[in-house]
Amino acid sequence: MQQLVLAAALLLADPSAGPTPLVSTAGTSYLTAVSIAADQPVKVSAVTGDYLYWQFPATAGQRPELAVDVALPAQGRTGDHAWTVEVFDGLRRRQACVGGEQSPVAETSATSVTLGCRLRQVRSWAEPWDGDPLPGTYYVRLSSTDLPEKDLGLPVEVSLKLTAPTGDTGADQGSLAAPLVPDNRPGKILTTPAPTVPAEPEEEYFAWVPDFSSRWIWTASGGVLAALAGLIGFSWTRRRRV
Amino acid sequence: MIHRKLSIVAAIGLIAVAVPGASPARADETTAEPPVVELVLDVSGSMKADDIDGETRMTVAKRAFNEVVDALPETTQLGIRVLGATYGGENKKQGCKDTQQIVAVGQVNRVAAKNAIATLKPTGFTPIGLALREAAKDLDGAGAARRIVLITDGEDTCTPPDPCDVARELAAQGTDLVVDTLGLAPDEKTRKQLVCISQATGGTYAAAQSEEELTDRIKQLVDRAALPPPVTPAEVKGAQDCATAPLLAAGVYTDRELIGEHRFYRVSVRDGDELRASASIALDRPLNRDYGVLIKAATVDGRELVRGVDAGSGRADVISAGLRWSGDEEPALAATSDICLIVSNSFASATAAGAPGMPVELSIGLVAASRTPDAPGLGSGFLLLLVLVIAGLIAGVLAGWLTRWWVAKWKEN
Known part of the structure; x- marks a missing residue:
């Protein structure tokens, strides 16, 4: 009921959010991370000490940016709370934030804390040993990294918004054969190497002609x-x- | 000396919240099993305390439970276990065996569940460790992702075994078992114990000081349980060296690794394939401030190919690193031998360094290798224009001279 009211309030406040439904849950691990899309409103109830996970897809040329707002509990806090929002790529490699307040500290008197993270522009290709952001899945983890032990488990309200404007792709060369999306199937221990059929590369005519x-x-x-x-x-x- | 700390530990097994509608985005041929939730409620003597909005903890807990049962989706399967509910005597040995399942795991029968809750009276001891063990048994074979929600107002009165050790041991026993804990107006000792239990299993801890907070939190936990993980990782045991390491196919695996241990796995990567691997280690116990994880790809004889590394400090639930290696880089190597993956960590703990090891999640992908792009076919910039203009000028002059020479020669003949 509360969530409905909240959703209604959000819709009224932001008419452009009409077709994208409100996300009211968060995952608690990489595997259970809840999918979100750009410009989709996210509003989640949680407690201090929770680790909240979301995931979103990104394509080459995008510059994903996150804006997070955490409403802190009015009572029961005894000290400063350090919060952090971290972004990992599909291989769970940490991605640097090049903009936004990634790890702010909320003072005991603060009623809310605002976090942000802007990623580097997603590249279309990178050397395998390189850590550049690549097309695929991205994970977001929001957590409080440092707080008095007494303050664990107090209720908070988290709202998050993802935007993904597209930048200039002119400088990029090459493309990734498969995006960095985790292969979520149960593993299998083999006795002999699996006879994998090498995937026939799709014959693309004019593939040698660069984009305009x-x-x-x-x-x-x-x-x-x-x-x-x-x-x-x-x-x-x-x-x-x- | 058994004091009046008889918290009502009702181990309520909220069973299996199975919501088929909330399926993962990726529909693989292997669909994930629905998760199973066990609600464990403390019904020990201390629940008589009337310090939540002027009412007893038990009254508030009962009302919250009724509300949650009403709000559960139709598809939810629910089981409830209580602890400390029946034995009111002073005999610790007997009191510490006091735990019963009052609603069996299955699709939720609202009336039956509410009736069972209504009869509960704050009575006995708080055998949390035992209740957790029994709850895990109730959930055995009921699904892959198992969740226990433990609601208590006081710490375990039956230690040993320490419920935190029990939780770690249960989590290590096999498939995903997560214990979420909820403290009702908890004191410091209770809070520490509950935080420890949830940390050991990758669960969460919350404190409830009011009925509203309690209801909201239980609903949150049930909502989260309704989103099952898209995959049940396969169990694997990494070896101590590459020669005896298990050969892995693409997929997700779990393992356990001791502090300072190295675990070896093998993957067969062909020429034209790209290996993608990531390793995550969960911080399931108190650790020293700084830590790191390293995943390394190497040849069987130990030559390093590529590594992924991450380090951190302070509170965290998991730390992970990943790597990519393309078989195209060394086709001869890819054709003749497997690639070794080595997962190691640099944790340190002053209190709990021993077995069981820390949970490792290993994810392996094999995809087509990406081609290194050629040098650009097109140019840009003023230098390019200048070079072209000079080349054109030279070509024009040469063409002029050639023409003149050719015309002169033609005239002579």
């Missing part, structure tokens, strides 16, 4: 200029003859 970008313009205008320069050079030799 400013390079096309540079190269084509370079060709035109070169042709003009050729004509000029040719005319120099003729003029000398005359």
